[in-house]
Ligand SMILES: C=CC1=C(C)c2cc3[nH]c(cc4nc(cc5[nH]c(cc1n2)c(C)c5CCC(=O)O)C(CCC(=O)O)=C4C)c(C)c3C=C
């Protein structure tokens with residue numbers, strides 16, 4: 198433990214000794230000192246961050262933070278810094294910047310499967326059904342037994358909350374050190390279809406006394422069915438709770454080409470290539486080159502036809518990863534070493550969705566005696582689509598059709614590269630002081646949009662600096678033309 202933490206605890210102990218016995222007992226029953234530390238690198242700097250706090254009845258009264266930064270010497274040896282500076286801040290525990298991590302969410306146990314599916318199928322931004330509220334419930338109920346089995350096979354629930362919590366805690370610490378002027382930062386989880394839902398996050402933010410908030414999508418690629426739905430739901434929930442003007446908002450709406458994100462996927466792909474080569478040798482096929490199968494969650498063709506940006510942004514990430522791999526392997530980006538293909542998984546229902554399907558491509562490769570590495574590309578952590586659909590179902594189809602070796606590239610989860618990337622995305626956003634991270638893209642509605650009201654779609658409420666996009670007027674004429682042309 199560092200000296201600052203020691204001195205807080207020492208003073209705290211002295212105070213306790215000096216206090217009358219009755220007071221001491223009250224304090225001892227309610228106060229808990231705690232301290233933690235975290236180290237990370239940025240450029241040539243090693244940052245070590247310590248935090249100590251006293252907690253009373255679950256309310257942290259004062260947080261004293263100390264962080265040191267040290268420059269690496271020429272041998273990159275972090276243990277012997279060339280120079281070192283120490284900053285001490287005494288700051289109130291009230292978060293100055295809230296970061297709301299928006300994601301789909303997932304059931305944490307088997308009993309949550311049906312409510313999760315009910316919320317999902319009731320959402321007109323993800324799927325439009327006739328008599329939605331009734332049909333959504335019926336479809337969810339019918340689907341529940343099969344989906345429960347899938348979650349049962351991966352340990353009884355989705356790990357998405359675990360990973361989002363871990364990523365959030367880690368980026369808070371990095372941001373507090375990297376951006377002291379906007380600290381303390383606190384992350385809140387706002388899931389769309391499972392606890393903790395967005396309304397819980399807003400209540401917690403209100404009771405924490407937060408006023409500045411960033412809506413940070415955890416989907417790197419924008420789709421009206423994912424980030425669009427989460428943002429629409431955020432604006433709607435604020436309205437329902439009478440909190441429209443309570444927080445000043447800015448939004449990070451997508452990050453498909455962020456260098457750290459691309460690098461994190463590439464780094465996991467490199468590890469998968471290494472694992473493939475080792476295993477291929479053991480199997481007596483040392484010179485075997487894998488086909489790299491990028492797999493993203495599919496999307497209904499109806500959504501794609503309206504102009505949803507998701508497929509194009511996924512393709513951009515895939516190309517950037519292949520280029521980065523070439524650069525890391527010392528090849529020009531035009532010289533491909535591996536064959537690669539982008540496929541789509543997790544189609545739901547009978548209507549057409551994006552193709553080729555991952556399972557069809559892997560089956561075809563197996564029949565051609567080829568082997569592959571599957572790279573999940575649209576998510577920042579593990580969940581049912583990786584742990585069940587790829588690791589169990591796809592692996593099974595590959596084997597059944599004669600593939601000798603299929604390796605899955607690891608999900609990003611707690612990889613320090615993705616954590617650093619996420620912190621950098623928020624930091625860059627804070628520095629930019631923009632209310633929307635990609636204003637032209639975000640405010641450009643899909644040309645075939647069928648949202649009749651346009652009440653929430655592609656808007657931002659109470660943006661920082663009073664700028665940004667306000668709710669737009671309905672465009673009935675244009676809507677009709679597009680509908681008639683279809
Ligand atoms: C009903 C239509 C659906 C669309 C459109 C859709 C788009 C979409 N989804 C993700 C990411 C995830 N989806 C996940 C689960 C999931 N998705 C749908 C339906 C649609 N998704 C369902 C019904 C389910 C539940 C599982 C099932 O019933 O098969 C998950 C996993 C959640 C978890 O386990 O934690 C993710 C992640 C994206 C990126 C996307 C479009 C761009």
Ligand SMILES: [Fe+2]
Pocket residue numbers: 494543
């Ligand atoms: Fe989905």
